[in-house]
Amino acid sequence: MENATENEGPKRRLIFTYGTLKRGFPNHNLTKDLIDNNDAVFLGNYSTQFSFPLIIGPYGVPYLINLPGSGRRVRGEVYAVSDRGLIRLDELEDTAVGHYDRLPVLVVGNDGDTVGIAAECYFAGRGVWEGLWSGKDGEELAEYTAREALKYVWKDQRSKRLP
Ligand code: PCA
Numbered sequence: 001m002e003n004a005t006e007n008e009g010p011k012r013r014l015i016f017t018y019g020t021l022k023r024g025f026p027n028h029n030l031t032k033d034l035i036d037n038n039d040a041v042f043l044g045n046y047s048t049q050f051s052f053p054l055i056i057g058p059y060g061v062p063y064l065i066n067l068p069g070s071g072r073r074v075r076g077e078v079y080a081v082s083d084r085g086l087i088r089l090d091e092l093e094d095t096a097v098g099h100y101d102r103l104p105v106l107v108v109g110n111d112g113d114t115v116g117i118a119a120e121c122y123f124a125g126r127g128v129w130e131g132l133w134s135g136k137d138g139e140e141l142a143e144y145t146a147r148e149a150l151k152y153v154w155k156d157q158r159s160k161r162l163p
Pocket of ligand 1 (some may be wrong): 016017018019020021022027061062063093120121
């Protein structure tokens with residue numbers, strides 16, 4: 001029966017958040033709304049299994065660059081997100097225009113786990129990070145913190161600041 005799948009409950013995808021979607025950060029209102037609507041569940045604090053560059057771009061926007069081996073291992077949070085929730089996250093991150101690309105990433109718990117868990121995260125779109133990152137070590141973060149969040153300009157405020 002076609003309806004049988006509905007009884008299995010909503011499908012969930014593991015999403016590793018490393019930036020503004022985390023608790024206490026500028027876009028957590030969306031994450032919180034997904035939680036309140038049963039479209040996301042907080043699973044815990046995780047880090048990427050491998051290192052990636054994490055940089056802050058224009059308007060204080062954080063970008064994880066999909067170049068494993070460069071940068072640092074990055075700390076963040078994992079959520080189990082429904083398909084309906086994913087649509088809203090993809091919309092915020094503008095995946096349709098390649099601002100971010102939602103791609104697989106292996107994460108590990110912060111309690112010494114060594115087996116990577118398959119999640120996905122929003123990596124900077126290819127056209128976005130080229131030119132932002134010099135490729136030199138030293139400018140990458142291991143965590144997006146309140147200090148970086150101070151520089152964040154809300155999406156709807158950005159065009160107004162253009163000259
Ligand atoms: N939002 C997503 C990607 C970067 C950002 O600010 C996140 O928090 O993971």
